């Protein structure tokens with residue numbers, strides 16, 4: 171027998187931890203009679219999380235985040251009878267209407283990504299809201315000033331060590347390496363790579379390129395972190411030398427203006443520039459494009475690459491317009507399924523904890539409880555054995 175299977179099927183079957191959790195939830199039904207309002211990217215990996223929550227008895231009312239809603243995912247969720255208020259839009263006002271619609275449904279639990287839903291709920295509270303989860307650091311920062319108003323358990327997933335090492339360290343490194351290959355189809359062997367930033371994401375990125383036979387230099391503004399890179403065996407030259415030597419320059423700091431037009435005289439002919447940090451401002455792409463020394467620009471539109479030709483005969487290449495390379499360009503896949511499987515299982519377990527009243531208002535905007543980290547880690551290891 172031959173079946174036609176989709177990307178959503180592939181991702182769902184690859185999320186082994188969520189599948190096991192869903193099987194357990196089918197008998198324990200932790201969300202029986204409860205509605206969960208979600209505001210997280212509507213893409214295939216999220217489907218695996220949402221169907222797991224549904225297996226636990228949850229009614230779902232969902233929206234996505236700005237500019238990341240995949241219509242096929244919305245259609246699929248609706249075909250399961252899940253309520254979705256979302257359009258693929260870059261218009262914040264239009265997106266806000268979808269967020270409002272989710273809160274209007276007065277869900278008992280909220281699964282938030284960036285603090286959008288909890289911020290609305292803080293402004294117009296309703297009695298049955300028990301609490302929920304927030305995925306990101308930026309959401310935590312945004313919601314902290316609303317702590318007194320919220321006064322309910324909100325567990326922050328990004329603060330789990332599992333999220334830090336599984337996604338930020340290992341998955342971002344691998345997916346940035348994959349993205350370099352996907353964009354350029356060029357090799358990494360023998361290339362000189364400079365990584366700006368040696369936080370969790372930079373560590374994985376530097377390691378992935380070293381494992382792919384590149385010579386990797388690290389630049390970090392914090393001397394203690396730079397020392398760590400040095401002791402990890404990376405070259406830690408002065409910033410200017412690190413730029414001058416690089417065939418591939420990668421920024422992963424989370425700060426703007428890491429590589430700017432002031433560096434143009436240093437950049438090697440043929441160098442490739444790419445960013446893995448959240449904001450598309452680490453490489454000053456618009457500054458480079460507008461620089462008077464740039465005499466021509468080739469745009470590889472379908473591949474979202476551009477080549478800037480300089481007056482002195484050099485050329486430099488920029489991938490994905492300086493946006494997070496693993497979510498830019500043709501067929502962006504983002505981070506690995508396994509890293510998302512771990513992060514989303516933390517989500518499911520934290521929501522279960524709040525649903526069962528296992529966390530009170532003292533747990534308003536706190537990290538994932540340690541015993542949930544341990545439970546998720548053990549479950550993953552059991553499946554890996």
Ligand SMILES: NC(=O)c1ccc[n+]([C@@H]2O[C@H](COP(=O)([O-])OP(=O)(O)OC[C@H]3O[C@@H](n4cnc5c(N)ncnc54)[C@H](O)[C@@H]3O)[C@@H](O)[C@H]2O)c1
Nearest residue numbers: 367368369370371372389390391392422423424446447448
């Ligand atoms: N691409 C993805 O899928 C993905 C996933 C998770 C996080 N991120 C993003 O990646 C970025 C980095 O995340 P992280 O968890 O590694 O952060 P982090 O805070 O752990 O590390 C950032 C590092 O950059 C260094 N730094 C700061 N300014 C610098 C400068 N001017 N020059 C050189 N180094 C500098 C800091 O000292 C620090 O060591 C963030 O923007 C984060 O949102 C991306």
